[in-house]
Amino acid sequence: SIQQELNTYHRRLRDTYRPDLKDEADLGVLPGNPVFHDLEPHFFRPPGSLVLEPEDREKHGRQVSVADLLTTQLDEEAKDLPRRVLVVGRPESGKTALFAELIHLWLHDKEKVRGMVEYETLLAIQCLGIQPPPDANGKTKLSLSDEALKRLPASCGKFGEEKVKCVMSEMKVLLLVDSLDELPPGWAIGETSFSPWTNVRVVAFSGLKFMQDHAHAMRYECDRDHLVLRLWGGMAAIPVKTPREASESIAELSGGLSGPLFDAYCQRLCQVHGKEYAEFKKYLNRLMMTLSMEIRKPFNTYVAFSGWKVSSSFTAKTVSEFYLEWFAFWSRIYKTKVHKQNSDATSIIKKSSDDIGKLAFTAFADAQKKLLVKKDELLDYEEKRAFFAHTLVPHYNSSGEVQTFTFRIAAHQLYFSANYISNQLKADHTQAKHLLPPEQAMYRPMIPMVMGLTKDLQHFSEIEENIVSLVDMGQGSDTTRFGDPIINHVVQVLGESGRYNRIEGKYDSIVNKLLGTLHEKNWYILDGNMLPEALKALCECGHGLTESGDSAQENEDGNSGGKNPQKLSFQITGLLHETPGLCKLVEAISRCNIRVSLLLDATYKGTDEQPVDAIVKALQAKGRASLGKLTGFLSDLSILDSHPATRRIYALSLRIRENKQYEALHMLAKRSNKLTRIALRIPISEIKVKKLKEIPICISHLSVYIEGVSDETLGMAIGAWRAIRGTTSRKEQEYLRFWAVKGKRLSASDVIQVIEADLPAKRIEVPLHQPVSDYDQIRIQEKLNTVKGVEFIVMLLGSRQHPRKDLTSLKKEV
Incomplete structure (x- = not known):
């Protein structure tokens, strides 16, 4: 009785948070392997810092799959598994999605997560659905046992609360707690919250920044009894190299899938619904031409x-167009499947x-991010409740009523x-300064969407100044990289405006205004959604074209003469x-x-096998x-020497x-009079050493x-x-590094053999995995x-047991 009632409660959680998994269950398809980034052990830095030092990266370098979430013990000498697991992550990293996935696997295939079958019951608690205590100014200890009983009204009514509590206390319980950082004010949660159970394993989810900045009772450190894991949930192939300071604020770098994960998620959708994966990918590629980042967010992919599967394919080219199409499509689903026929x-x-x-x-x-629904502020809320629950994410309290909504x-x-x-400005365009105050940089993220939805208003020119002012606000970690401007936001705003075409040889004034918000340093584009x-x-407006549309100098001298070229890095x-x-x-x-830099790290490091030849050739036009600068993998290096636009490269x-x-x-290095910097990554097993030239x-x-x-x-x-x-x-510079590869x-x-080889270089780095005995360390040091x-x-x-350590020559004192 208890288990059946809990399963009904858990299904509603799963259906609310993961409509894709609801489809699987409705269609009777057994779960596939979880599609998630691997998690990494996390060690909290001092308050206010999200930057990882090199020794921390190696210390937490172990990858933990979702399948191993319940069976990972970092302490190799410990006999028991950690009793508490804390999963932290940035906004949209997938914490609640993983919470719902674990529920789904419990309901349909426990074998997918090792160790899950050992538990007799699952209890999943969403903190967003917990009602505030009567005295919100106090710090009342939250009893999760009481929260469980509130979700078992039928069992408690049949057997009594004490009997249900007694039965549950004797069970081996897997307890999932989501949104720790959203626990209502007045509640406190800690070990006493779990005390009613004698045998309970806790997996809790919380925002990284919240746990980083607060002395929370569940801010654990990794030890024998506690495991702290970070869920990345971003698109970067090597997340530790993405600027950590920006990880909370660069919206485009969060919430997406990349590589095999993205492919696996798309394949799973097609498998569940019986559709051709190849055809779906063709459709996605068309959307990703200008919406590369947006489409890779799992919900948008879904x-x-x-x-697409019901012949209502999206055709959007800008972000605002995509969400307009999303809202229209989602509303059609509401009309056909959700709303009452008599309304x-x-x-x-x-x-x-x-x-x-x-x-x-x-x-x-x-x-x-929450929408606290106050019924007295919303007319006819009961009538509109179903649409709210369909469009937003409802979080239900123990009484079955919506406690709050989130996006x-x-x-x-x-x-x-x-x-x-947009609606307010249609009614009164003079409200622009009130709705978009130019001194408030926090409104910047919504500017592209505002531009897309207001560009056709009659009095748009009066709104334009406020938009440009907000674009120019704040050069923080989300708008700069190494002190240089990231121009994604500006390009996206211009794309949303639709005013990027030349008319009678001239560009619209807004192009110059947006150009004026950028410093003429090295511009950066980080992936991005852009036309x-x-x-x-x-680029044309400020860098090289005359009013007639012709370049002032189009010849094989490239960028010589005149104004220095603008630098732009992809x-x-x-x-x-x-x-x-x-x-x-x-x-x-073109x-x-x-002066273009193509920084394609995944192809350079070998995680992406696709060569960049076509992109290099795209630059070889008359202009x-x-x-x-080029970072990547070229299958045909001779193309660099085949055109003036690429022959003048200075760094490879x-x-x-x-x-x-x-x-x-x-050959290129011999012929070029510009190339001075070369860095090579060479898989030694794929090269014939005897044929290499100086x-x-x-x-x-x-x-x-x-x-x-x-x-x-080694000899090779x-x-x-x-x-x-x-x-x-x-x-x-002469730098040699032997790069560690798994296996x-x-x-x-x-x-020691490398040291004795007396290799000529200015700097040599050789990795050595630990443990290394004291005897061997002494030999190497000598x-x-x-x-x-x-x-x-x-x-x-470094590793957990052995901190990173560098051995260098010790100079003898004179």
């Missing part, structure tokens, strides 16, 4: 799929969306807020095929006085743009997988990362460096002390 669905949708818009704007102004994703709050502003036409207008964090519009973006600026970071590529690089001495900065070096390939690696470096010392390790004796003229570092890679 919505796009839901429309006017169109009227309810209009009234409800207006109410949501007002609440969204108010909540946004108060920096809230499913942050973009929904931006959409409804922007829609409210090529908007980027083209922004920093792509995901896989190349997930930004299908990149070629179009590069083509769009005629401008722009003034040129390639300054390349992954070399075969000798033919190396030969083409060698990189010409004109390359003043040479860095070589040799991957996969082990006892068997040493030979490869000698061949590439040659016999003449470089002017500025390929050097021994202490191998490291050898290092004999090294002269080289900064030689042996990196003892």
